Structure formats: C-alpha cells, structure tokens
Amino acid sequence: MSESGTHITGLGLALPGVAEAADLVSSGERADAPPPDPAERIGRKGLRYKDRATQLALVAARDALCDAGLITPDRERCAAGGSTAVVASSNLGNLDSVCTIAGDIAEKSVAAISPMNLPNASSNVVASSVAIRFGLRGPNLMLCNGVASGLDAVRWGASLISAGRAERALVVGVETGNGVTARLTGVPEDDQLDGAVALVLESSTAARLRGATSMASLGEGVRSTSVAGCVGSLLPYDASASGGTHARGTRSGGAVEAGPGVWFVPERFDLSAPLPGTEGLERHDVTRTFGRASGALGVLQCAAAVSWFASGEATAALVTSGDDGCDGVAGMMLGAPRGAR
C-alpha cells in the first residue's frame, strides 16, 4: 500500500448474474440473469417497508463492509461506525415511491396512502438506511447528481476522508428499473440497471492500522465540460514522448503513477470515436452489460476497475462518467495496488 492517498479496501455487489467481482469484467449478455433478491442475500429482517433501491443498497453495503473486514455477517454493527461516512448515489431510486404516492392521492385521497411510505418520499432514504443498519455515524451524504453522480460520490467519499471528517467512507451506487422509471426516462426496463455496488474507501493510515488490504488507489477527481476535456486533464498527452505515449500521470498526488491500460467510458459512449490521448487504451462500457446505470454508474465503473486490476490486466484505469450535453463530465484515475504490479 502506498504511503498516502485513499484506497478501496472493500467491494460489495448486488448485480444480476454476478456472483463475484471477477464476473464484472467477463463480457457477455446478462439478459437471462435473474435480478438480485435482497431477502435471499441478507434475510427478510429489516427489509419491510424499504423500497427496492434501499434493499439493493443494503445488500451491496453489507458485502462491502464484510469484504473490508469491518463487520461480519453475524455481527452487522460496525465497531468503527463513529469514523465511517456513507455516500450514496441514485437518481431514480425513490421515483416510483414518489410518483405512486402522488397518483394514489389524486385517484383516491390522502387516506389511501401508507404512512409507512413517508421515509421513501425523501430521496436520502438510501444513505440513511445504510447508516442505520450498520451503525455508521459519520457524515451521511446522498448524491442525486445526474449521469456523473456515481463518480462524484466516490470523489466526495475521498474528500470527506482527506478533510478529516471520516477515516473511511462507504460509497454506494444504486438504481432500479420499474414502470415509473421506464416511462419518465424513456429507457425500457430491460435496459436499466437493477442493482447496487458498494465500495469501502479508506485513508492509507486507517487501512494500515487495521491491516486492511488495498484493492486500488484513487487519484484526484476532476470535472470538465466535455469528455475530451476531462480525459485531457487526467491524461496529459505528451507528444514529445517517444511514440506519442501518455505522460506518466501527475495529477494524482502520487497515488496513481502509471498510465492506464483501460478506459471505462461514459454510458453508451461511441467505442470507436477518435479521442487524442486514448489510442491503445482498451475501452469498456459497463452499461452494455448491466443496462443504463444512471447514478450508480461511477461506482460500478470503479468496481470493474478493481476487478480488472485483480485479473492483472492493467496497473491503472481511467474512469469517466457524463457526456458533453449534460451538466459536466467527471473523471478519475485508479491505480492497481502495489503488490499487484
């Protein structure tokens, strides 16, 4: 583990057709894979009245915390909860609850709706429910920030750690497809992600103190108005270098030193579109496997990068979310753990 920076020390997945992290990068259609079943994964207790996005988030969060060695399946209260933040990201998570409640009131009356649905009317129900279940009392953030939201969540998790507000952060990205999201987004249900991904981010000091293993190190997060601008700021293209290779990354405070071998591109990005500086980079669009991932995308991409590192295929990964027409493009470099190189 490097001396400084922020590391991924745990990974949790609630995705169709994925049993383990290695399945993240094996290509192939998962149309036939059954959706994750939260009750089967973590039991029914505590799932009642929770919307599906919250249930999926709880599954991924539990697995990530277990993977990081912060809890065990038998002992879910996190002993380090006071210094652990939660950052969740979802754009569409509670949309079905909100629209269904509004519809029921108009069709019948307010007496027809359930008071137990009150928490689901507030979009932060995912982040707070995760904190409550596992006893995480640090800062608790809910990002609902459009297509770049997941990667923004990773950046804010790292920011809470570097600002000293927490020693670690559980970052969760979740989306779910249903009739409401399909109609309002115009994306068919079978092309929407129905799943959650969670990462434990930890300062190198905190990780070292408890003997945790790094799965990846995080570089600096950037935001730009375009994909080209974002990639350009993360991959300073050095034309003077022999053969026009990438300058070795310099933007990450030393955390990510190698040029990337893989680029996790924005949702439905043209895989053959020319972009200076990205020649020779293998492009990978996780949404072609798992469906449009909206607010979960960046977290899913980071998890895929971890899986990529574990397979030994790259020592650094470029991750970008967002397109030129939206509010901004987020990007980040991730580095493989030292031992893997």
Next chain:
Amino acid sequence: MSWFVTGAGAVTSVGKDADETFANLCAGRSGLAELRAFDSAQYRTQHAYEIDDRPARERDVPYRATDWLLRSVTEAAEQAGLGTDLSGIPVLVGTGLRELRSAELAWRDGADFDISRLHFGTALRERFGTSDSHTFSNACSASLYALALATDMLASGMHETVVVAGVDTLTESMYGSLDRVHMEPPRSVQPFDRQRRGVLMGEGAAAVVLRRDVEDRSSSLGTVRSVSVNCDAHHVTAPDPRGITEAVRAAHDLAGVKPSDIDLVLLHGTGTLLNDEGEATAVSQAFGPDVGVPLMTAVKSMTGHTSGGSGLLSLIVALRSLATGWVPPIAGLRRPVAEADGFRFVQKEARRVSDMSLAQVDAFGFGGVNAVAVVERGAR
C-alpha cells in the same frame, strides 16, 4: 479557519430576495396561507407556506424549484461581484426533494418535464456556465451539509470561491405522507410550543458565495467559522438527541468556541412533536449551564419548513441578525416545551440586541442527518 460570505440571496414565501425576507421576518410577517398547490379536497391538512407564483390556483407547473434556485444564486453572485459567469466555480446545491414535484406532474398529468433535470446541474450550466455542480439530496439539512463540503473545498486550497445553495418546493408525495402521520392537521408551524401539532411545508431557495479570502474584509457579510456534520444512525424519521448533541459540540470545537461564546441560536425548530423535544434536549445538553446565554429563535414559524434550503436560509438570517442587531421572533410561541426550560426565546416581536458576535445555526433531516454551523458577524 474562517471563510468569508461575500454574497447572499433568497426567495421565500415572505420575500422575493434576502433583504425583503429578513425585513418581513423581523416584522413578524408569515407566509402561511391555505393550500394552493394541490387539490385540497384530497387532504386533511389545508395549509402551507408557498411561494405564490403558479399561473392559477391548483394548476401547478414544472421547474419552479429550478427557477428559485437560479434567482437566489444570481442574487448572491451579483452581490459578491461575480456576475453571471461562474465557470470554474463549484456550485453545491442542497435539496430535500430536487425537482420531484415536476416528476409527479409529468407522471400523473403528462406535464412536459425532462427527467435529466431532476437535479439542478444542467440548468446551472446553461445559466452560469458551471461544470462542477453537485446536487445533494440530504433531506432537511442538505444546504448546511453542502456548506460543510464547501468549506472543505476551500480548506483544501483547490478553490478560492464556492457557491452554496439550497432549494425546495412542495411535493404531493411528501405533503401527503406528512398529512398521513399527523394526529391532527396543523394549521401553522409553532416551533417549541406545547400546543404544536406538527410541520407544514414551505417553499424557498437560499444561496451564498463563500470565499477563502477577501481583499476588503469590510465588504464581507460575515464568516463561517465551522460546519459539523454527522448521522444519528438511529431511525429513518425520528431524531436522536445524542447525535444532535454531538453535532453541536463538534461545531463548537471546530470553531474553537465555547457555548458561552454563542450569542444567538437559529434553531431547526420544525414544530413537530419529536424534533422540537429532541432538539431542545440536545441543545440543553450541549450548552449545559450556559443554555440561558444565547438568544434563540426559529424562522420556520413564518417560512414553514423549507426543507433542504432551510439551513442556509437560517444562516443568512443569522448573519443579518448579527450585523443589524435585529432578531426575528418565533411567531406563535406562547408556552415553550419543558425540554426548553431556561431558553431565552425571542417571542412575540423582533428584539434589538447590540454587540452580538457569534451565532449557531441548526439543521437536521430525516434519517438523522445533522449539520450545525457557527458563523461570525461581518461589517454589513
């Protein structure tokens, strides 16, 4: 460290800008009215604190929250001398309910709404040229949470200026769900009063420009000394006084102040049975024998619960109160709850106090998300 507030903006049910809002709060004017947003026949609750800018009664239109947000950011940026080009400046928006009202209208009534505008980034980019904007949906402490993150950005040395804002509108799903849990529908928000029945939603937006440094300190509206954030990790809707007490103490510690240094507290004060008891208990605990030192007020008695924007609105009011000496009252507070024994509430009418320097601002939200700020007086 301290961070300078160089501009402020607000749109509320009691004012079209920050000045008018503060003046009306000090005059004890309330935005309370009968429900206009929705078909009131469907509800038991019949009141709210709305911004009355719909084209017709019960005919709601999309994008009202976005509109107020852009107005409040414009006001704050202009006052700070930034103009309308905010490219390169991060904009952090705290909101409870985003543009979910527009989503309800699109889903149920077929209103023209682009789902990619559920968050505010696209509208901010179009108006101000931003590329680093963030919509935090952090319930009723959202805008103070955003303020905390803004101070972290400034402290990191990566940015000189950050814009922080908060906004919320009524949604039927939230108004209806709250209606469902009231024992008796409230007719007004009465923070800390024994007769209070619960919360009523309010609409509004607030924004500030925060800077690491300023050339002319007399031009600052005041400084943010600290913002603490945490989570009760206790219950999805009910507060836990222990988490709130910790948040208050952390804010004091970060600012390097003692309870006896605080001259004014802008309480969260939602008028719900649980919040007001919990908040009073927690503040009592954190202040100990000094609980009678600061004046205490809560603006939701006149603005309603403006949800994600409420913390920042309280902060703007706090800075104006410190600068002018005028503290708005808690309208409708007659007999305070027992848990607030010893509190120096401002009741009935605004009070003029000289030599106030430090204020504490509370904001708490569903899921136990707590944020507490300490601010210091500026020159204007």
